[in-house]
Amino acid sequence: MLDLRDAVFSTWEARVRERIVQARDVQHPILIDTLPAFYDNIAQSISPDYPRITAVDGTSVAAEHGGERARVTVYDHAALIEEYQILRWAIFDVLQREQVDIGHHEARTIHASIDAGIQEAVEAFSLVHSGFRERFAAALTHDMRGPLAASMSGLELILLSNDLTRVKTVAAKALTNLQRMAAMVDELLNTMAFHSGESIQLALTKVDIWEVAKEVQTDALAAHGPRIHLDGRSIVGCWDRAALKRAVENLVSNAVKYGAAGSPVTIRLDNVHERLLLTVHNEGEPIPPDEQECIFQMYRRAEAALSGQRQGWGIGLPYVRAVAESHGGSIGLDSSLERGTTFVIDIPLDARLVPAAPTLQTTNG
Structure with a gap:
């Protein structure tokens, strides 16, 4: 299996680029990522007397792969899972093509390794995206706090003032800040809709x-x-x-x-x-x-x-x-x-x- 690693990943990369839209423009080193190390772990896990039960035994290599997919690609969960499934059959197809016989136990270990790798990669992928959303929420809160505070202060001044000219000036500033907040909310809602597969509703x-x-x-x-x-x-x-x-x-x-x-x-x-x-x-x-x-x-x-x-x-x-x-x-x-x-x-x-x-x-x- 170690001798066939390049052949397996050549087959895998071609299939991934063909089947996974998000992978087509990813540069080769980014696409390959930690998967060769994961593959080596699979080979070790089916090697007699080697102290590794599956490819994820005692290692974070699959989790690191999932985390990197979240940080540096546009993958979603489905794309991440599919590339592991493609790896599974790239391994078996290359082994068959090269007439490498493996037993029932070795095949089960390969399947178990891929399944465990998917689980750990998806968990790490989800954790990274959760972190993105938390930072996003914090930044959004920070950016909205300014115009909200300015609007509230303006309205408080209006309640305390009998000067009509000053009231109009303060009200205009408060309105500007509220319009700024409304634009931020519209921008957020439009972008969320777009990333859910919808077009922005345009007024042409x-x-x-x-x-x-x-x-x-x-x-x-x-x-x-x-x-x-x-x-x-x-x-x-x-x-x-x-x-x-x-x-x-x-x-x-x-x-x-x-x-x-x-x-x-x-x-x-x-x-x-x-x-x-x-x-x-x-x-x-x-x-x-x-x-x-x-x-x-x-x-x-x-x-x-x-x-x-x-x-x-x-x-x-x-x-x-x-x-x-x-x-x-x-x-x-x-x-x-x-x-x-x-x-x-x-x-x-x-x-x-x-x-x-x-x-x-x-x-x-």
């Missing part, structure tokens, strides 16, 4: 994306200074204005947060073959290849965000993906030390062309 209207981007730039300039640039022209399409604006805000906020301090952040607009290409670019440390898919998943943030203790609740980029894909397009990413980091929203000019078109709103065309 005639939109000039230059006006939307200009509003985002103006707000960002007030918050971050003259480093926010806008390049492009008027491009009119049929989109959900509020959703696109929130998506661009998230990309700009992400660029400011993770880009090199003080470096320019550029929003660029282009119309190519009746598609909108909206890019947001920043300079600074690149996003590692093995994190580039994870950052678009709910509850997940790149390692730089976690290690740097930057605030955020891990919903911004998943929301951007939900908006782009619900418009019939996609969100792309290009990142390197030399080129910087660029996110690209690529959507049709007319989202009504998308099959199963989103909810239409007829106002303004």
Whole structure:
């Protein structure tokens, strides 16, 4: 079995990439992960006189595999279980092809090892995702506490004041904070629905994306200074204005947060073959290849965000993906030390062309 390990994993990898959608773009070292060590443990467990009963006996290798699948891939429970099932039959098929005879006891040990490996990997996978959700809940609570406290303080001042001008000013600030909270809740609900297989319910209207981007730039300039640039022209399409604006805000906020301090952040607009290409670019440390898919998943943030203790609740980029894909397009990413980091929203000019078109709103065309 040890001599046939490369043959087994060659067969396994080909089948996994064919059958498991989440595995198709995973780089080879990440896909293989700790499974060769698990395989060696299986070989040891069927070796006479070797002190190992099954492949999980006295080792955490399967649990580590499940944890890594949760941390660095977009696997779900079904994908994790299926790749172990594929491993099971890759082993038996290669042994049969190479005319390696194994007895009933050895076959039962292989089956028992795979079954135990699945159990430990899924348990670890679930624990990691529970941790993601707990951190997400904590971050969400933290981010909502600010506007909630400001709104409550404003309402308390209104109750104590007889100055109508002051009341209106304070009420406007309280309303702004409540609207901010409402937008966060909408963003969360939309992203959760999208990750459950639903499209965001869009209100499609005639939109000039230059006006939307200009509003985002103006707000960002007030918050971050003259480093926010806008390049492009008027491009009119049929989109959900509020959703696109929130998506661009998230990309700009992400660029400011993770880009090199003080470096320019550029929003660029282009119309190519009746598609909108909206890019947001920043300079600074690149996003590692093995994190580039994870950052678009709910509850997940790149390692730089976690290690740097930057605030955020891990919903911004998943929301951007939900908006782009619900418009019939996609969100792309290009990142390197030399080129910087660029996110690209690529959507049709007319989202009504998308099959199963989103909810239409007829106002303004």
